[in-house]
Amino acid sequence: MKLQITHETTYNYDAPILGLIQSLRLTPSDYEGQRVGGWKIAVTGGHRGGTFRDGAGDLIEAWTVRGPISEVTVAIRGLVETRDTAGVLRGHRETVHPLVYLRDTVATAPDAALRDLAGSVQGEDGLDLAHRLSAAVSDAIRYNPGVTETWTTAAEALALGEGVCQDHAHALIACARARGLPARYVSGYLHSSIDGTPHDAAHAWAEIHTGPLGWVGFDAANRCCPDDRYVRLGSGFDAGDAAPISGVTLGQGNESLDVRVAVEEMDQ
Template sequence: MILTVNHVTTYGYGEPMGTAVQSLRLFPSRFEGQRVIDWQVSVEGGVRGGAFRDGAGDRVEGWSIRPPVEEVAITVSGQVETFDTSGVLRGHRESVHPMAYLRETVATWIDDALADLGAEAVAGASDELDRAHRLSRAVAEAIAYRPGATHAHTTAAEALAQGEGVCQDHAHALIAAARSVDLPARYVSGYLFASEDGSPHEAAHAWAEIWVKPVGWIGFDPANRCCPDERYIRLGSGLDAREAAPVRGVTQGAGEERMKVTVALHEVQQ
């Protein structure tokens, strides 16, 4: 499948700000499941800084915007050919040891309910792959997909207690449940062309990856009850949503920040 992406993130400020610095993880991952045909990232009025590939194998690029900063527009456009690898992150090069992803964060803190969910889900599982699939199903059943039900800082424990949330909450809950049974897990940001039944879906998407021996990292998307396939474009990963955020930055000033995001994905006829 060949997918085109048009993604614009705009930050507006109530009053002009000082210098803004952005760290962008907006570049498709290198692995057997996708091939970049064309990809452009730009920041209006920005100056491109250094770029590097971090220990997780993700490309990070720095940008700075000179003052006065009244608005920052980050534009991503490109085309990627994707392949179905059944969720397996095959051919991805990274140096961070999988055991590092057993570490908890605020968003993935494991309370008693999440620990119970994990233990009950894997009871009777035949192997680690079976355990991972059971955990993903358990999270999908415990948290109903409900846009607007949570906010950016909702934790996995809070989403589980509420019983509803969005893809970020599903990913955090799966990560926490997996770690509770000693399976390394991490958060993944990217894009999704459509839901499994072909209906429209939020194009900016998130899911989780679980380290399954002897296969390696495998993606699981509880929000859509599947493993990532050719409809997904993978960008980057981290311990949670904050660490894997496609855009992170700092500004100087006291102005109120507003953010608007528009993402469109289209399939190219082959």
């Protein structure tokens, strides 16, 4: 599938700020399931700094914007050709050992309820267990936008019984790690749901290291493994670590945010 991605993030400030420094994880990597072409990042008034690929294989770019400024837009536009690999991440170059992803974070730390959920299923091997854990999380947390916040933890989302893709990913990561399976958070895009409904927003899911097969993606929010409708941007221990945009603002202005995402299928 050929997908055109348009992603604009606009920051507005009620008082001009002196400037900002951003770290962008906004360029997809090439691997067996996707090939990237014509990818472009533009930052209003921005100056591109150093660029490097981290140990997880993600391309990181540093950008600075000098003020005074009241509005900044980070705009991405590009093409990605995707192929269904049943969620298996093949050919992705990275140097971090999978066992590193057994480390808990504040967002993914398992409480007693998460440990009980993780222990409620059994699998014949790592892959089967990962599938069953994903299904258990899907059953335990109903998809319902607007009921959780950016800082909601996996334990809080499970207690609430509702959440969004970030909450499903965090809960699945917590359960997998509780069962000794390395797991990480993945940020990206989704063209449409299984029934064909367009998905005009950024998306997130989890990857679990299942053993000999390596990393496999699981989208508990949609009860599936990522296929050719998905574009993988980057990964981390949790949503904060895998954030496509992070940075520091210099000044006292209060910030508001507007995000627009379009994922369109192009003619083959």
